[in-house]
Each structure stands twice: as C-alpha cells, then as structure tokens.
Amino acid sequence: MPPLVEITGLTAAFDGVPALRSVDLSVGRGEAVALVGESGCGKSVTWLAALGLLPGKARVGGSVRLDGQEILGAPPATLDAVRGGRVAMIFQDPASSLNPVHRIGRQITEALALHRGTTGAAAREEARRLLDRVGMPDARRRLDAYPHELSGGQNQRVMIAMALAGAPELLVADEPTTALDVTIQAQILELLAEIRRDTGMALVLISHDLGVVAETCERVCVMYAGRIVEETAAADLFAAPAHPYAAGLLAALPPIDGARRPLAAIPGGVPEPWAMPPGCAYAPRCPRRVAACEEAVPRLSTVAPAHRAACIRPLPQGAARELMSA
C-alpha cells in the first residue's frame, strides 16, 4: 500500500530563485511527522507547494501523490476537494485565517456545507459539537462570537474545528503554537495528539522548536536550505543525530526541559537561495566539512535502519553526543 502522502523531487522557485531544491518526504496513514529547521529553509513552502497553494508566480515541479494518486498540477476541482477535505492545513496566526466579519458558527457551518454537505440546524449542531470537541468552553454561545472576541488559543481551536469539518486524513499544522503562550501551546499540542488518537488522522507538524516536536511526533524530517537533510524516528534524532546540522540544532536546545527558546546557536546563517554553494549547503557552517563537501550535493542515504542523512561524513552513532557537548 502506498504511503498516504509521498512527495518526490519537489521543487519550487520564486522569480527564478529556488526555495525548494528537490524535497523527498512521505507521511504514512495515522503517522505524526515533524518538519523542522531554521526560518526560511522551506518548511511552509513544501506544504503550500504540495497542496497547490503557492501564488501563480511560483514555479513548482516534482511529484506529490495522495494515496498513490498524483495531485501536483491536478485540476482545480480535484485540489479543492483535497484541501480542507482529505488534507487540512492550519497556520501560526489563526486570526488572519479566519474572516473577521463573520461569526465563528457561520465559518464552521460553511466548512461543513462545503465538505460534508451538511446545512441548516444540523450544521449548527455539528459546529457546536466540533467546538466542544476542540475544548472550546461554552461552545454553544461561542458560535455567535466574532474572531476578535476570542483569544489566540481559542481562535486556534476554531481553526482546528474547521479543519475537522472535512474529516481530514492528514492535518498539516504550520507552527500552530508559535504565537501562543507556553501553557496554551501545551494544551493545543495535547489536543492535536488526542484528535489524532481518536480519529487516526496523520499529522505533519511544522516547527522550529525541537522541544515541541519531541512531545508530539514519532518521526522527524530536518530541513536545511530547501532540502531534507535528515529523516529518522524522533527518539533516534535526539539520541544520535547523524547530520551535523541536526546535531547543531540539538546543541542549541536549552538543557533544562520546559525552558524553551528559538534555535539560534549555530554560527553563521543559511545561505541565500540565490547564492547556494555548489556542494552541501551546510558546508560553510559545518565543523566536520572536508574539501569533498564543497564538490557535490550529498544525497539522503541510509546511516542506520530507518535513519537517513544527506551527509558524506555523518556522525557515527554515539559520536554526536561528544560533538554536541564540545
């Protein structure tokens, strides 16, 4: 059986400047996969490109299969049925995704009409049930609220309720908790995990925060400069990262659980998309680089069972800890 989503060789460029440089990524049914990396590495663009949500000026190539069926470049009607239906996406700033002049109830019932054909009193009742499901206090009354009357966390719950209206097989959550304070972040992540357990939907969590990822996902894909550079089980990544970039991200984490901060400690910056070095894009920042790193782009290759890294000098198992504590 093919994976739920299989992305192969996905590329995207804006005005000739590449943002994705051949992304390979798959998501199994019911799986929770994290996509992590520094700002600008292409996490959001990967999923916007996959779902046909980039602006017209973007040039997109490669393949995106949903249940084995190609959806990249599919007719608008097919993509409309996929988006919000089989695959839903939520974003960092729920307020900007909600319509400020329409009540919450109307926005959820519109999603229900679109994806399930439910209308009238039945749709309103289902909207209330969905708001209840996402832990909205006093759900019936909140149906009549406008987005500006709700907190950031409550608006994110509304977005999740709208996503559930399509009974998605996959929810792509793009930094869903970044704008929220820490207590609310934890509640939203727990809610997503709970919904996943109950419905069997798959989850892709886009985040720059490895702490968030560790709690929520089984598998992690680390992205750097428009490519996946490491892919493995979350536990393996934390115990033994193979790519020096992943090791650098982990070393940038604060040592004490709970005291999270953005990843920032790797020296240097991501190369500009229009000035990519010819070989490994991480080579200029990499403590393990050798001359060959600058010659060819390394391919994702197996370093251990179900563990792949795009590096010609991956960290041997066990060595990562020494590098991280150096």
Ligand SMILES: Nc1ncnc2c1ncn2[C@@H]1O[C@H](COP(=O)(O)OP(=O)(O)OP(=O)(O)O)[C@@H](O)[C@H]1O
């Ligand atoms: N509409 C657009 N027009 C031009 N360039 C874009 C557009 N959207 C994204 N890009 C560029 O694509 C690259 C990848 O952006 P993307 O938003 O995917 O990064 P990200 O890893 O999700 O980072 P962040 O966490 O900051 O959102 C960046 O260089 C960005 O400037």
